[in-house]
Amino acid sequence: MRRLRRLHLLLLAPAVLLAAWEAVALFLVIAGAEPGARPVLMQALAGQAPALALWWLAAAGAAAFGLYRLHQALIIGPARLADAARVLAEDPNAPPIPMPDAAALRGVARAINALAQKNAALRLETDRLVEAATAAAAYQRDQLAALMAEMEQGVIVCNPDGNILFYNERASALLSPQFPAAHAVGLGRSIETLLDPALVAHAREVLDTGTAAEATPRFVTALADGRLLRVGIVGVRPVNAAGPLTGFILLLDDITEDHRARTDRDARAAALAETMRASLASVRTALDLLDYPDLGQEDRARFEAIVRDTVAEMGDRLAAETPDNGDNPWPLHDMRAEDLIAVAARRINAAVGADVACALDAGMWLRVDSFAMASALAFLAARYGMKAPALCARRAGDWAHLDLSWQAASTHPAVGWQVEPVRTGDGVLPFNVRDVAERHGGEVWSVPAQEQERPFIRFLLPLAEGRPQTLAGPSASRPVYYDFDLFKAGAEHRALDDRPLTDISYTVFDTETTGLNPADGDEIIQIGATRIVNGRxxxxxxxxxxxxxxxxxxxxxxxxxxITPEMVRGKPRIGEVLPAFRAFAAGTVLVGHNVAFDMRFLQMKEAQTGIRFDQPVLDTLLLASVLYPHEASHGLEAMAARLGIATSARHSALGDAMATAAIFLKLIPLLVSKGIVTLAEARKASEASPYARLRY
Incomplete structure (x- = not known):
């Protein structure tokens, strides 16, 4: 807008100058005439006024036309040429520069196109060499992807920050939301948005405490739809097994049906035990009668037959109905007692703010649910305000005693402490202290203070059968199943505005609506979106x-x-769709083309749905106007043509979102070349665009 105003002022300048020159000339002519001749002169000039006006208009128009041509040739033409050259420099696949109108610039355009062709040829050769050099890595990567795709378990690979770097179809299916199109599992998303953050944090703490071979935590978690998942976590460390974790892998199994079947079998077994009491009573009665010395041979044989038949019948029913007590659906894992106490001590310290004294027998291994144990110990310490807490683990035959002791002056646990639900800072966990003991097949009890001794709570826990088998150390023949950089930690601690555009995850979206006026009752009829992670x-x-x-x-x-009325009939209403879309876009920056229009529709639904999209937003229309200030159109199709992007399925929400995403990826290096590197700089540049003043 400002440039247009300057151009208009430039074109008006000749008219103003000519008018001023003509007025000054007339004034000088009249002023230089004799006083008596001035009226005659003025009358004569008045008669020539139309001719003078026509001359002024013709001269001013000619001068303005000449200035306009000069402006186009010397200012607009070179500026457009520079913009097109900048695109060619960043993208060798962009279309060649069109020949400008100014003949003087055509030679420059031809030279730039020739250089661009040579640059494209060099890049193609470089790409060919890089592709050849990385073919082995790509082959290994594809082998890994194919292997994991065929696994019956869900597999998710995360970096140290918990962001997802890889997942297979099974993992996506296990964690699918109400709307499968929302893709709850996605690259760059945090695993803590999918699984209980407390369980994940505890498992990672166990991984950090032990070595890769020694610490393999497992836990069971319930999803929102009631399904049960068994999750195993394996840490990823450097080949030499030294240093911090570089990532971790989650293995997911749906145990819902197994758990339900086990519960049903247990219920049938309990019912069987109840119904067999009558049979046992019959056997007991028959045995008592057999003890009578004067019982006749015929009666004795009859009672013996009753005992045999009843016992046989009971055996058959037991064989058919006894539940299989195989693997515990709430799995225990082998863990060094030292690691368990270290994890529990940190949890207790965080809960009560006191250092925890620790003692244990050397080399002891336990078979435990470490999350449940650490949570129960921290809950007990916090619930009863234990002062100077201490943990001690000692062998006791085939079992271990894990004691939590405290100063005698502290409050002793009240009656019912074993069945009080375990609480953490995040809420109430689905078990109590008694459940934790029974989960381990053990026991828990409290011992009051005695002479020279502190009160304590003792858990009876099973010892592990033996030290877990240590994985083979690194060797020259160790197979390498991946050769790509999955495990670099991100910089999540930095403010989002200060992060480079290339490091941010984006959700690029578009909507189709019944009309252009949400305030007048127009509604969204389709939402389409895709994601950009790590520039891909x-x-x-x-x-x-x-x-x-x-x-x-x-x-x-x-x-x-x-979109016809038949296509949307029976589809979800906006109140059902927006929560799924918000979950899809969580943790990302929203991107759209002329996105103010789409955001207005979303904002109009905040009061009705309670769903608010408050993350940062970027508009490719505004960014394009910053990069191409001299172009007349910044529409989606014009931008795609300018950047050499093929578009398809236009005017469908997903098709437009895909086109916008491709355009945005092309714009990022152009923005960086202009010094617009971070999200904050891109937002500031967008606000300065004249298109930012549009309102819907």
């Missing part, structure tokens, strides 16, 4: 959902978006 468009991670608008779709709009 994730075409497999998309959100594509039709929405029942609850109103008619104007016939005039149907040819534009192609």
């Amino acid at each position: 468009l994730l075409k497999a991670e998309t959100f594509d959902q039709l929405v029942d608008p609850g109103r008619s779709i104007p016939e005039l709009s149907i040819p534009i978006h192609g």
